[in-house]
Amino acid sequence: MGVLDFAGGTVVHISAGCAALAGVLVLKRRKSHLEHREIPPANIPYVLIGTGLLWFGWFGFNAGSALGANSLGVSAFATTNTAAAAAGLSWMFFDVLKGKKPSVLGFCIGAVVGLVAITPAAGFVAIPQSIFVGVIAAIISNIAVYYKSKSKLDDTLDVFPCHGIGGIVGMIMTGIFATKTVNAAGADGLFYGNSAFFFTQLKGLAIVVGYSFIASFAIFKLINLIQPIRVSSADEEAGLDASQHNEKYLQGTLLVTTNGIAKEEERAELV
Numbered sequence: 628m629g630v631l632d633f634a635g636g637t638v639v640h641i642s643a644g645c646a647a648l649a650g651v652l653v654l655k656r657r658k659s660h661l662e663h664r665e666i667p668p669a670n671i672p673y674v675l676i677g678t679g680l681l682w683f684g685w686f687g688f689n690a691g692s693a694l695g696a697n698s699l700g701v702s703a704f705a706t707t708n709t710a711a712a713a714a715g716l717s718w719m720f721f722d723v724l725k726g727k728k729p730s731v732l733g734f735c736i737g738a739v740v741g742l743v744a745i746t747p748a749a750g751f752v753a754i755p756q757s758i759f760v761g762v763i764a765a766i767i768s769n770i771a772v773y774y775k776s777k778s779k780l781d782d783t784l785d786v787f788p789c790h791g792i793g794g795i796v797g798m799i800m801t802g803i804f805a806t807k808t809v810n811a812a813g814a815d816g817l818f819y820g821n822s823a824f825f826f827t828q829l830k831g832l833a834i835v836v837g838y839s840f841i842a843s844f845a846i847f848k849l850i851n852l853i854q855p856i857r858v859s860s861a862d863e864e865a866g867l868d869a870s871q872h873n874e875k876y877l878q879g880t881l882l883v884t885t886n887g888i889a890k891e892e893e894r895a896e897l898v
Contacts, residue, residue, distance in 0.1 A: 636747030644791015714741025
């Protein structure tokens with residue numbers, strides 16, 4: 628149909644985001660969500676490590692889609708890195724504009740959104756345009772996360788606002804900023820006067836969103852009829868680590884000496 632998607636932003640991220648939304652609607656809300664109990668990240672350093680691994684791996688994901696160590700692969704590598712960095716900073720500073728404090732967690736979330744958004748565009752846009760892709764995706768996803776938090780949708784890891792919306796923005800930005808100067812096998816986007824390609828991207832976007840959501844909703848419903856997906860209230864309260872996987876945390880105290888002063892610290896160990 629002429630739709631351009633360099634590294635799978637449509638078939639991977641938009642599909643996953645819409646499938647997550649379908650899953651959320653089938654599963655309904657957790658008890659902690661109904662009670663408005665906030666569950667903070669357990670370990671920020673682990674979030675940083677995970678983001679770093681994702682960022683590094685994404686170079687293979689995007690640049691590797693050039694299928695060779697060539698100039699197109701280098702361009703995709705550079706646009707991927709630039710969009711992620713721009714999105715991470717944009718998310719953090721947009722939080723500041725909203726009155727929140729800048730946080731490394733916000734930067735990490737924004738960086739992942741930038742990686743998602745640049746995926747369909749990586750081999751079709753230039754580096755300056757990749758900044759716009761990252762910034763716009765981060766701001767729109769940030770707003771989507773805010774409104775989702777005010778709604779009844781219990782999307783635990785914000786898959787739809789980040790991956791779904793990020794992928795959608797990336798597809799639209801590809802339709803705007805794609806240029807044959809970067810990739811002769813691609814097309815010029817709306818920014819370069821080609822409105823027909825832009826509408827082709829929108830058409831492809833509508834097809835994927837509709838298909839992924841409807842098919843996923845039907846699959847979740849069918850599985851739920853055969854084998855209920857949702858755990859019992861007791862299992863939910865105990866935690867899925869313990870109730871579903873028999874992994875329990877040993878709680879205890881440890882005597883720690885710091886600068887000659889002894890104090891007790893609570894420690895938990897997974898067994």
